[in-house]
Amino acid sequence: MMENTNRMPTRKVVRGRPYSIAEFARKYRLDDEEAKRLFYKFGPSATELDLLMAAKRKPPYQSSSIEL
Template sequence: MESVRTFERRRRVRGAPYSLEQFQQKYALQSGEAEDLYARFGPSSIELDLLMAAKRRKPCFSSLSADFELR
């Protein structure tokens, strides 16, 4: 049995919001795990990054190197 919970976020979003796809790619998560965490903790990049640090999950290398300029 799967329950559907709807709720309103009571806190402001801290930091730039992630899209579900950005969050999933950054931490190389499977879609089910990413969707669950995103639904429970919201799109806040600060809160999701803190959560993943607490779980000792580091961002994947490709997301870290995406901002570097290729020569």
């Protein structure tokens, strides 16, 4: 049998809205290198990246607008 070698690479389905690398890095206070590594490994899906960071027990950074 002949195999089809002209297949297109499988694209990962993005669940939820996509993050930009800058937005993802800012939300979780990651340096650019780590944010890019995770972004390219797991894709731009906000749902997937939020689940990953929850599994790593790294909550999103929430700036407080309340001044004491």
